[in-house]
Amino acid sequence: MHAVARSEAQARADDIHVFRRELARLEAEGVVCLPGELRGQVITHQDRLLAGFAASFDIDRSASARQLSLGMRVTSFLGALALAASVFFLFYQFWGDFTETAQVLILQGASLMTLGATLWLRSRDTSGYFAKLAALVAFACFVLNILMLGQIFNITPSDKALLPWAALAFLLAYTCDLRLLLAAGILCVIAYVSARVGEMGGLYWLDAGQRPENYFPVGALLFLLPGWISHRRYPGFDALYRVFGLLCLFVPMLILGHWSGGSYLNLDTDLIEHGYQTAGFVTGGLAIWLGVRRAWSEVVNTGVVFFVIFLFTKFFDWWWESWPKWLFFLVVGLTALLVLMVLKRLRAQGGQS
Amino acid sequence: MKWWKSPLLLGLLLILVTNGVVLLGVAENRRGEPESRVVLSQRELGGRQSWRHRMGNHEDNSLSLPLIWRVPVADDQIDAYRWGWTRSGYPPAWLTEERLAALGVDVTALKSAAQTGKTRGRREAADRVVLVVLELAGPAWQHAVEQVRRTRQEASGKVDSKEKQDNIQNAEKLLRKVETEDSRLYAVDAGLDAGALRQRYPDRSHYLILPARLTMWVTHPEGQEARVKGHFEDLLVPEIHAPRAVQQALAALPAPARDDGDDGDEGRGLPPATPFHATLVVGSRLEPWIEGISPP
Numbered sequence: 001m002h003a004v005a006r007s008e009a010q011a012r013a014d015d016i017h018v019f020r021r022e023l024a025r026l027e028a029e030g031v032v033c034l035p036g037e038l039r040g041q042v043i044t045h046q047d048r049l050l051a052g053f054a055a056s057f058d059i060d061r062s063a064s065a066r067q068l069s070l071g072m073r074v075t076s077f078l079g080a081l082a083l084a085a086s087v088f089f090l091f092y093q094f095w096g097d098f099t100e101t102a103q104v105l106i107l108q109g110a111s112l113m114t115l116g117a118t119l120w121l122r123s124r125d126t127s128g129y130f131a132k133l134a135a136l137v138a139f140a141c142f143v144l145n146i147l148m149l150g151q152i153f154n155i156t157p158s159d160k161a162l163l164p165w166a167a168l169a170f171l172l173a174y175t176c177d178l179r180l181l182l183a184a185g186i187l188c189v190i191a192y193v194s195a196r197v198g199e200m201g202g203l204y205w206l207d208a209g210q211r212p213e214n215y216f217p218v219g220a221l222l223f224l225l226p227g228w229i230s231h232r233r234y235p236g237f238d239a240l241y242r243v244f245g246l247l248c249l250f251v252p253m254l255i256l257g258h259w260s261g262g263s264y265l266n267l268d269t270d271l272i273e274h275g276y277q278t279a280g281f282v283t284g285g286l287a288i289w290l291g292v293r294r295a296w297s298e299v300v301n302t303g304v305v306f307f308v309i310f311l312f313t314k315f316f317d318w319w320w321e322s323w324p325k326w327l328f329f330l331v332v333g334l335t336a337l338l339v340l341m342v343l344k345r346l347r348a349q350g351g352q353s
Numbered sequence: 354m355k356w357w358k359s360p361l362l363l364g365l366l367l368i369l370v371t372n373g374v375v376l377l378g379v380a381e382n383r384r385g386e387p388e389s390r391v392v393l394s395q396r397e398l399g400g401r402q403s404w405r406h407r408m409g410n411h412e413d414n415s416l417s418l419p420l421i422w423r424v425p426v427a428d429d430q431i432d433a434y435r436w437g438w439t440r441s442g443y444p445p446a447w448l449t450e451e452r453l454a455a456l457g458v459d460v461t462a463l464k465s466a467a468q469t470g471k472t473r474g475r476r477e478a479a480d481r482v483v484l485v486v487l488e489l490a491g492p493a494w495q496h497a498v499e500q501v502r503r504t505r506q507e508a509s510g511k512v513d514s515k516e517k518q519d520n521i522q523n524a525e526k527l528l529r530k531v532e533t534e535d536s537r538l539y540a541v542d543a544g545l546d547a548g549a550l551r552q553r554y555p556d557r558s559h560y561l562i563l564p565a566r567l568t569m570w571v572t573h574p575e576g577q578e579a580r581v582k583g584h585f586e587d588l589l590v591p592e593i594h595a596p597r598a599v600q601q602a603l604a605a606l607p608a609p610a611r612d613d614g615d616d617g618d619e620g621r622g623l624p625p626a627t628p629f630h631a632t633l634v635v636g637s638r639l640e641p642w643i644e645g646i647s648p649p
Binding site for chain 2: 089094095096097098099104108111112115116119142145149150151152153154155164168172175202204207210211
């Protein structure tokens with residue numbers, strides 16, 4: 001099964017179904033009426049395409065099949081979690097019974113075998129669910145591999161372990177079209193880059209979170225990455241990079257907007273907090289504007305969510321203590337209405353353009 | 354498909370190279386003359402957190418022994434021994450502002466931050482990794498025993514009530530604990546350069562040099578000058594993995610008889626630790642391992 005071809009086939013099949021529904025509506029409304037021969041050619045061609053996709057890629061051919069697919073995805077995810085946990089506890093249950101050499105061989109063997117099983121399943125599993133499940137287990141085995149080598153040989157913990165974990169997560173994510181592993185890989189990169197930036201500022205790598213500004217460089221990097229590397233054949237990957245990039249910008253701003261003690265800046269406490277609150281509003285607004293302009297719905301949604309969070313936390317700071325609660329919530333509700341109206345206007349503008 | 358585009362080959366390469374790099378690091382650490390080799394006992398490896406108790410976990414039959422070490426305290430903080438506070442996490446008496454400055458802490462900036470309320474210098478308060486020198490059964494431990502013994506003598510000089518009698522009993526119990534049960538490993542110094550520290554403490558069979566996390570904080574009582582304090586959070590490798598051979602040697606040791614085990618906050622309700630001697634070796638990368646176990 002070729003993961004990318006499968007997603008493209010699914011998208012084409014969806015388009016065919018939409019086309020047929022809309023054509024039926026237009027014919028019922030008397031807007032258009034395809035001649036019988038032309039209609040027959042189109043339907044035959046589409047049927048042949050659908051049959052080919054179904055035979056090669058096990059795509060969803062109807063709405064009910066799509067719903068079942070969602071159930072299969074959830075089951076596959078839960079199964080992968082359970083199998084990964086099973087591997088973890090299996091190792092620990094019998095760990096003391098093996099010599100160090102046997103332990104090393106078992107750890108490496110588990111990583112190699114699960115990787116091999118994933119790629120073998122990928123070539124045979126047209127649905128992709130079993131290959132994705134195996135990919136998650138392979139990643140868990142590799143993480144366990146490095147963690148347990150560290151434990152067996154009392155190795156000083158290091159952020160360098162995050163790099164091979166990220167590399168395998170990306171490899172499996174791009175090979176099996178697996179967004180969950182892409183997220184795991186991105187999280188490893190976030191942890192590594194922020195740890196490196198933190199070390200430059202004199203922090204121990206595990207304490208990178210004590211200085212939220214450490215996450216800004218990796219946030220910008222992740223947000224810009226889809227602009228440099230095309231993910232046209234990997235649906236949803238671009239969005240994931242951008243959402244994680246924005247989270248690495250917004251969450252630190254939100255924290256620093258209320259806790260200046262975490263900042264590197266050599267400025268007055270109030271100045272830092274107010275500065276980050278303002279930066280949060282400005283970045284939120286920019287994200288909404290850019291998202292609407294480029295039709296990046298995930299950027300718009302993330303921007304809106306954080307803009308509203310910044311706004312409400314500010315309201316809370318200003319008025320929670322001094323205003324009656326009914327007035328406070330009334331203002332919050334009215335503000336929500338205002339935001340809705342602005343978004344509606346933006347949506348209308350987007351539709352016209 | 355070109356070979357470098359094959360996911361299988363890339364994945365295999367990644368797994369093998371990563372494992373290779375890790376194992377080469379282990380080999381490098383254990384190659385040549387060790388940085389130090391000390392003979393510890395159950396007091397320093399596991400303590401009252403008896404390994405027998407730990408091995409009773411049916412979900413995890415691996416075993417790691419915690420390296421237990423203490424810090425010397427000033428004479429007016431002797432109660433810290435009673436409550437088990439002298440383990441890592443308590444400020445050592447010798448870790449003064451001058452010593453913190455020598456460890457690269459910007460003490461002036463920290464004080465300034467506390468006094469002005471600005472964030473300036475707060476990053477200096479973040480944890481940092483330093484090398485701590487652990488002394489085995491040396492002057493620091495003897496000094497601790499002396500401190501507790503003095504308390505016992507002071508208590509015995511004024512017996513005139515039930516409360517005083519209790520104080521004497523507690524002091525005797527504490528003395529017995531510090532003399533015969535507690536870890537004899539004491540943090541006596543810290544630095545940033547392993548070579549310089551080893552020159553200062555050349556006895557490799559009594560002084561361990563290990564990386565630890567140093568935490569700082571500022572106290573600024575009303576109307577007084579701000580003071581910077583620090584303590585060692587823990588070693589970067591706080592527990593030493595026991596390989597199968599070590600586990601088997603430990604299992605072959607005779608179990609001790611139960612006692613009442615009243616030893617303050619530490620190890621309450623646990624069986625007494627089985628006595629043993631363990632050779633702990635620290636390699637060139639300052640990563641330790643247990644070389645062998647023997648009866649005391």
